[in-house]
Amino acid sequence: MKSNTPLPNVTFQTRVRDDSIDGPNPYRWHDMTTADYFAGKRAILFSLPGAFTPTCSTYQLPGFEANAEAFAAHGIDDIYCLSVNDSFVMNQWAKAQDIKSVKVIPDGAGEFSRKIGMLVRKDNLGFGLRSWRYAAIVNDGVIEAWFEEPGLMDNCPDDPYGVSSPENLLAYLNQAVAAE
Incomplete structure (x- = not known):
């Protein structure tokens, strides 16, 4: 992806809490679009191969969560994990x-990941279709800066991580401030 590219417009099927529903699972379906998430704000979007997986759960998601205030100080309104x-x-x-x-975005059918060019096969790990690891700074639905892990391919034998790390995005934002 390149800077100044609009994000693909898709509808995400989400579940939201609804206190009018009784029982142990008080959630209802609620469709959200790309515009619902990204219009009118500056946000970080990062994507990863799978929830509950080691790198994603140990480093990437917790790292963005731990740095939320630092990102806000750089004018980031929201951080989304897809x-x-x-x-x-x-x-x-x-x-x-x-x-x-951090707010999570479910791309259950992989439509967003496919349209942004990041849908890959991970059959070698038993995952099927998943997202390649990347991050972006998005301004009003348009990519401002793109951070893609190297080696994009189906059934990659490695799980590269570093380019899309929260530390790398913070370094980019700090450098941009220093250049001003």
């Missing part, structure tokens, strides 16, 4: 990780 997982899995992962600042 994965080719359904809303049930994404919501439970956020709960298990005790996430308060």
Whole structure:
């Protein structure tokens, strides 16, 4: 992806809490579009191969969560974590990780990941279709800066991580401030 490219417009099937629903699962379906998430704000979008997986759960998601205030100081309104997982899995992962600042986006069918060119096969790990690891700074739905892990390919034998790390995005933002 290149800077100044608009994000693909898709509809995400999410589950939201609804206190009018009784029982142990008080959630209802709620469609959200790309514009619902990104219009009129400056945000970080990062994507990863799967909820509950080692690098994603140990470094990437917790790192963005821990740095939420530092990102806000750089004018970031929201931080979104996207994965080719359904809303049930994404919501439970956020709960298990005790996430308060990062918001999760379920790309259950991989439509967004496909349209942005990041849908890859991970059959070698038993995952099927998943997102390649990347991050972006997005301004009003348009990519401002793009951070893609090297080696984009189906069934990659490695899981590169570094380019899309929160530390790398913070370094980019700090450098941009220093250049002003």
